[in-house]
Amino acid sequence: MAAKAKIVSIETIKPSTPTPKHLRDLKLSLLDQLIPHQIYFPLFLCYSHHDINNAFGGTGDHFSIISQKLKTSLSHALTLYYPYCGKSLKDNISIDCNDMGVAFIESKVHVKLSDILNNPKLELLVKDFFPFDPFNFDEQPEANLAVQLTQFSCGGIALAVPFDHKVGDGSTSGYFLRAWALLATGQGSLIEAPQIETSLLYFPPSRNIPNINFRDVISKEELASKVCHVVNLRSLIDPPLPEVTRGNLIVHSLSPSLELKGEVGLHDFAEMARKAVIRVDKDYVSKFVVDGIIKVVEEMKATKEEGVPVYTFTSLMRVDFYGIDFGWGKPTWVGTVGRRRMKNAVMLFPTRDGEGTEAWITLSKVDMVQFERNPELIQCLVWRLSLDGVTTLSNLARRGVLGCNIQPLVSSSKVEKWISRQLHGL
Template sequence: MKLSSLFKVVSKEIIKPSSPTPTNLHRYRLSFFDQIMPPMYISSIYFYEKNDAYSKFNINSSAKSSTLKQSLSNILKHYYPLAGRLKDNNLSVDCDDEGVLYREAEVKCQLSDIVAEPNPTEMKKFLPCDNDGTHHLPFAVQVNHFTCGGIAIGACISHKIADGSSFIHFMKNWAATARGESDVIYPQFQSSTLCPPATNLCGFDPTYVMPKEKLVLKRFVFSSASVEALKAKYVESSAGLELYPSRVDALSTFIWSRYATTIDQVKSESEKLHIILYAVNLRRRLNPPLPDCTFGNLFRLIPAIVSKETSQEDWYGIVRKLRDAKRKLDNFDVKNLQKSSEQLDLVKEFSGKLMAPDTAVSTFSGLCGFPRYDVDFGWGKPLWIGRVSLPYKNLITLTDTKFGDGIEAWINLNEEEMVKFERDKELLSYARI
């Protein structure tokens, strides 16, 4: 569905924290992991049906908007960097309470029309920010009102200051504040202390991962039965015992195997080496572990290297490689994060390998198990959560379906490869688009 003629921004304002940020907190230092993130937004679009069960409370569009704005102001005093502005070439945040961009729009169609056949390209309309090269707002939100009474809340957060975990926990806390909850667990801002910033990033460009070619995002839905079948497909036997991979490891291996097969059909000169990167949340793996409310970019990309000469029968071993690579981060000493110069050297060396012309890189980000659907502002949990394309080539994001009975795989490829990939018969025997 083309939204251009059905969509209209009707208001724009700035929401400031309900109380001023203390002077000693006016400069928020980014951590080393924040520094090396590209200047881009990560986003989600939360779709809410009109809920007649709440009609007796007169929760109409105006009341919802008032609740959202007041609760956003209240939560921002605890998430004060989000109301600031990125400065110093995106290396720090000036927390002077300039406020969050808050837009409202009217959409002259039914919410069900969008959710029934989601188009990630069209869904950019629901967001207040775009990855178009401009980047100074840490956070922005857009509330979209449908003619049916449903709404879609599109939120963008800068990847320079937050990862997916921080984003999800902020949205959950904002919603809890809107409901009047008193047991909200507020963030801890200690990432720059745990992982001090590098004094000089000379020789490293965070934008290297952002390709110039046009990318296409598609959603592939795997039912619980399909996921279980894939776990059985990659089961291993050891000492007479059957070892089943996790849902995420099995699905990641399957998607990569179908992609590797597909690009063989697309490219005349296939790459010699594949590197599978997996984003691993460090919070609970560190020694000592960090609470989930620790704010910032606290994840590490771990590699599993696969030769293109590897036969399809040997692809089953990729599950083991992913599992073993993640285990290396178990009980990772927090003190190792203090060595920013050594960390930068490792990042530069690894980046060089990733950019080699004979290498194909696929990056997997797993958000399964996160409380994404617990974002209830007082009128029920979201019907569905949508996404838009990010400027990452070969990025695969795995998320739980609403009731946790399946997995959505959001796959970002260039146009030529996506045409082949989405027609792969074996892929479609497990997934629906």
């Protein structure tokens, strides 16, 4: 990709209805407080020119119509999800929901969308198509959300949206996008209103947060390894919370250490994964809600201090990112971008047809070189891009043009176990 996106306009989008004064000081839940400051979840949604032309009934430049529709519907979406147009305070206690608005950037680039997707370069995706670099702390604005809409020469578009993790997890981001899309298509009545403050009832904030950064687990050469699963708590709390409950309703569940003695097989890693997941049941969560959260934090801290390598898995397989239709079809591709700051991390995304699994893997540069040379990985890998220790894998049975029918090489339920086996040999 030789061409650089050119910014053509910058506008601040504010909520269609001002946030009432009694809602402007939103306290963070304890789980929100545990998320490090200035950690973003960047999403990149691509829409093909074929779908856009079909939606508008012919070829032509539909960019201005698309942009205006997105701006208008975003304004209404921010009325529902008002924390996104505020500012996360550095005291780690609250969000100032001051209706400061969201930056909406329009840009154009003289390359085709297919050129980007067929030969993606992660550093350029961040530099050219995002409103700011979500992984550069020195240059980040104090924004909970920003949007950049880019038009490609073919007529396709990309929507880049970095979400402040303090405001919510992947589920919250997904429901925000769904509400935004429903408003854009005149289906606002189908929106399930978000529960902005419910999580505070279960996890009230604290002024005594342990000094632990979940994204700074340091790997050393040890004869042990753990698998850490990020588990959604919403369905496990009694009574269950709706998925539209805003916030970071997640817990990190660690498997017992696995000693590297003798032959280590897939069943060993399956057992690690099983133990990490089954321990997070309703009884566990009930104790966790009452007084166990600090114990989990201390467990992570102890693991960090021991130097035990921890491989963290986050699954977004149940978040319907490919259902985000603003009125011109479903996305051709949805993904995140590189240079994630968490070591030894695996993020799982669904493929467009819902049958496959795409994995984003972050390792140290040394480990990544060894990982990418793994013979079994090379046999399975069909699509790959790598930068500074970031690799994305798509387990496809065959490669084709954008929007082709995709079948997985292995079932989605086995992807995590398979990756665990490859990582454990590092």
